[in-house]
Amino acid sequence: MTRDARRLTRVVRVGDLSIGGGSPIVVQSMTNTDTRDVGATVAQIRALQRGGCELVRVAVPDMAAAQAIAAIKREVTLPIVADIHYDPRLALAALAAGADKLRLNPGNIRAPERIREVAQAAAERGVPIRVGVNAGSLDERFLKGGKVTPEGMAEAALWEVSLLEKAGFRDIVISLKAHDVALTVEANRLVAKEGDWPLHLGVTEPGTGLEGIVKSAVGIGILLSQGIGDTIRVSLPGDPVREVEVAWEILKALGLRQRGPSFVVCPTCGRTGIDIPGIAEEIRKELSQLEKPLTIAVMGCPVNGLGEAQRADYAILGGSGYGTIYAHGQVVKPKVPEEKLAEELVSLILREVKSGEA
Amino acid sequence: MTRDARRLTRVVRVGDLSIGGGSPIVVQSMTNTDTRDVGATVAQIRALQRGGCELVRVAVPDMAAAQAIAAIKREVTLPIVADIHYDPRLALAALAAGADKLRLNPGNIRAPERIREVAQAAAERGVPIRVGVNAGSLDERFLKGGKVTPEGMAEAALWEVSLLEKAGFRDIVISLKAHDVALTVEANRLVAKEGDWPLHLGVTEPGTGLEGIVKSAVGIGILLSQGIGDTIRVSLPGDPVREVEVAWEILKALGLRQRGPSFVVCPTCGRTGIDIPGIAEEIRKELSQLEKPLTIAVMGCPVNGLGEAQRADYAILGGSGYGTIYAHGQVVKPKVPEEKLAEELVSLILREVKSGEA
Numbered sequence: 001m002t003r004d005a006r007r008l009t010r011v012v013r014v015g016d017l018s019i020g021g022g023s024p025i026v027v028q029s030m031t032n033t034d035t036r037d038v039g040a041t042v043a044q045i046r047a048l049q050r051g052g053c054e055l056v057r058v059a060v061p062d063m064a065a066a067q068a069i070a071a072i073k074r075e076v077t078l079p080i081v082a083d084i085h086y087d088p089r090l091a092l093a094a095l096a097a098g099a100d101k102l103r104l105n106p107g108n109i110r111a112p113e114r115i116r117e118v119a120q121a122a123a124e125r126g127v128p129i130r131v132g133v134n135a136g137s138l139d140e141r142f143l144k145g146g147k148v149t150p151e152g153m154a155e156a157a158l159w160e161v162s163l164l165e166k167a168g169f170r171d172i173v174i175s176l177k178a179h180d181v182a183l184t185v186e187a188n189r190l191v192a193k194e195g196d197w198p199l200h201l202g203v204t205e206p207g208t209g210l211e212g213i214v215k216s217a218v219g220i221g222i223l224l225s226q227g228i229g230d231t232i233r234v235s236l237p238g239d240p241v242r243e244v245e246v247a248w249e250i251l252k253a254l255g256l257r258q259r260g261p262s263f264v265v266c267p268t269c270g271r272t273g274i275d276i277p278g279i280a281e282e283i284r285k286e287l288s289q290l291e292k293p294l295t296i297a298v299m300g301c302p303v304n305g306l307g308e309a310q311r312a313d314y315a316i317l318g319g320s321g322y323g324t325i326y327a328h329g330q331v332v333k334p335k336v337p338e339e340k341l342a343e344e345l346v347s348l349i350l351r352e353v354k355s356g357e358a
Numbered sequence: 359m360t361r362d363a364r365r366l367t368r369v370v371r372v373g374d375l376s377i378g379g380g381s382p383i384v385v386q387s388m389t390n391t392d393t394r395d396v397g398a399t400v401a402q403i404r405a406l407q408r409g410g411c412e413l414v415r416v417a418v419p420d421m422a423a424a425q426a427i428a429a430i431k432r433e434v435t436l437p438i439v440a441d442i443h444y445d446p447r448l449a450l451a452a453l454a455a456g457a458d459k460l461r462l463n464p465g466n467i468r469a470p471e472r473i474r475e476v477a478q479a480a481a482e483r484g485v486p487i488r489v490g491v492n493a494g495s496l497d498e499r500f501l502k503g504g505k506v507t508p509e510g511m512a513e514a515a516l517w518e519v520s521l522l523e524k525a526g527f528r529d530i531v532i533s534l535k536a537h538d539v540a541l542t543v544e545a546n547r548l549v550a551k552e553g554d555w556p557l558h559l560g561v562t563e564p565g566t567g568l569e570g571i572v573k574s575a576v577g578i579g580i581l582l583s584q585g586i587g588d589t590i591r592v593s594l595p596g597d598p599v600r601e602v603e604v605a606w607e608i609l610k611a612l613g614l615r616q617r618g619p620s621f622v623v624c625p626t627c628g629r630t631g632i633d634i635p636g637i638a639e640e641i642r643k644e645l646s647q648l649e650k651p652l653t654i655a656v657m658g659c660p661v662n663g664l665g666e667a668q669r670a671d672y673a674i675l676g677g678s679g680y681g682t683i684y685a686h687g688q689v690v691k692p693k694v695p696e697e698k699l700a701e702e703l704v705s706l707i708l709r710e711v712k713s714g715e716a
Contacts, residue, residue: 032626059628083627085661108661136662148665179622179666181611185583205657205666207621208638210571214607217572218579225543225580235625237635243625249572253539263565264537267593267601268390269441270417277595280566299563303443303466304494307506308537308563 004227009198012128012171015079015100019231020198026231027247028055029240035065042075051244057081066093073098088114103130106160107137119169128171131160135178150186177204181219198230212236258293265298272300273320274338282342362585367556370486370529373437373458377589378556384589385605386413387598393423400433409602415439424451431456446472461488464518465495477527486529489518493536508544535562539577556588570594616651623656630658631678632696640700
């Protein structure tokens with residue numbers, strides 16, 4: 001098996017959503033609006049939901065932000081996680097405002113009696129807590145020779161978890177994030193062995209553009225391939241909808257979940273006689289709202305193209321200036337001119353999705 | 359360990375380059391120009407080399423393409439791999455033209471006597487052969503109940519390898535590629551157990567844009583984390599320089615090789631008071647020609663920012679409309695206005711790289 005058997009965890013419920021215990025891996029993200037700006041935050045949450053986000057976190061830097069959660073909750077259906085640092089009173093205010101989950105950072109909320117107080121308030125409302133350790137804010141008690149290590153990160157998480165569990169609180173999710181992929185992977189592996197808490201995966205602050213996408217895919221991908229991970233958040237600067245897109249691609253790549261079209265596109269070489277990337281991109285854009293899982297092959301020549309075209313749900317097999325359209329392994333339209341290929345395939349797919357033949 | 363110990367392989371030499379046997383993992387790509395267009399192919403090979411490509415493959419669909427390798431070789435220093443399908447005479451012509459390596463596809467070159475003839479000609483010139491199996495062109499002898507399986511792909515590779523080895527030829531690299539990540543990973547794991555051939559990793563035809571990048575990062579990343587893989591090619595439609603960028607990001611993410619700046623960039627949230635992605639992207643662009651490995655943190659607030667800024671080689675820690683510049687863990691310029699941050703940091707870095715302080 002490419003993937004190890006999925007690690008068995010307790011189930012933690014967030015609103016109507018289940019995390020762990022074999023539930024589908026939950027895709028989450030975080031808004032980057034000012035949480036106090038309810039209109040902007042609601043708009044971003046709705047965009048995230050359209051993109052496939054299932055759980056959304058908002059920053060709670062002050063009391064006004066905590067209280068804004070009540071107004072946000074009235075406008076959206078996604079469950080809301082309140083991100084709490086430094087001040088446990090913000091956690092109590094977020095709970096009062098209807099937050100569906102709390103994230104506490106053991107690096108900056110350290111007083112045991114305050115943590116117990118938050119746990120009690122969360123328990124009364126049936127709200128779970130994520131213990132979220134970040135390498136960048138690891139409490140110095142857990143540094144090893146001044147350095148952040150996987151062991152230190154794991155100890156920081158387990159210290160806070162033991163406080164919560166001693167208070168009788170068990171609805172706990174753990175995350176351990178670093179920008180270093182190896183550190184992230186190893187810290188998660190250590191905690192995975194110590195108990196049955198669901199794990200929230202992410203590589204934090206992973207860099208801009210390509211670097212951030214690749215580090216997230218590699219780090220989260222390795223852990224998921226080892227059966228570790230129950231919810232994922234890809235962290236990227238900029239529009240968080242991109243985070244959700246990357247998260248879905250990671251889950252799809254591993255065959256863990258399906259959503260919308262998956263493409264098989266030849267990398268193009270000296271044998272290619274039509275604009276493969278242009279045609280594939282046009283099809284992808286036209287079908288971006290489609291949630292039904294489908295495979296679409298766009299291939300430039302028969303070397304690998306014939307086999308891929310026959311195996312895909314839909315395909316284009318290119319010749320020189322034209323291409324052949326396949327559906328369900330059969331030729332449906334030979335020798336379609338290059339400039340008509342994307343349009344013809346898209347209308348065929350939409351027609352078949354509508355009629356139920358797809 | 360996050361990464362398993364690297365699998366030990368024989369060493370295969372391609373020109374001045376070593377693949378396997380503990381050598382650095384080689385980054386390769388493939389041109390998508392018409393190989394017969396020597397000017398365009400040479401220009402693309404030079405662009406690939408500037409991007410960090412170390413070995414480049416060209417399509418050889420006909421005799422004119424095979425012969426063009428001689429003219430291309432006169433203009434470039436990167437070793438050239440001739441990609442051969444269907445016709446073994448093209449392999450002989452590519453060898454005569456000075457190709458540094460051959461890629462043969464056992465799915466479409468099947469006659470044992472022809473394969474032995476190619477091996478003999480390659481051996482005379484000290485040129486290695488990659489046995490490159492693709493799921494899309496798997497010989498039907500190796501289908502299992504009409505289906506492509508990891509076992510069938512592995513058998514196809516081992517069949518051709520045994521022909522070559524019986525002829526006394528040992529400079530063999532193997533690749534097993536599919537667009538399906540699980541199939542790719544499993545086929546490679548099977549072959550890795552069967553012998554000491556270096557493995558060339560790639561997920562083929564992985565899709566457009568984001569999907570292709572993520573599938574490549576997940577598939578190649580999982581195998582590398584298991585100690586498997588000696589050279590990698592990311593396959594993407596469009597400009598192949600992008601393939602090389604993604605390949606380097608995968609190797610950097612796993613700490614296997616270093617090249618140029620690595621960024622730690624906070625994902626931005628409701629606490630952020632400066633344009634983090636814009637500033638990070640500006641710095642990345644300005645330093646894109648820098649090959650020296652450096653870590654640069656661009657962080658929006660002190661939650662994780664303080665720790666990351668102190669640990670990076672260079673950093674910006676944002677406040678509201680301004681930021682503080684760090685170098686080597688120390689504050690070097692507090693309260694720099696937002697619009698000057700990228701420029702000031704870039705000139706500091708370039709100054710220190712030049713003086714040797716970086």
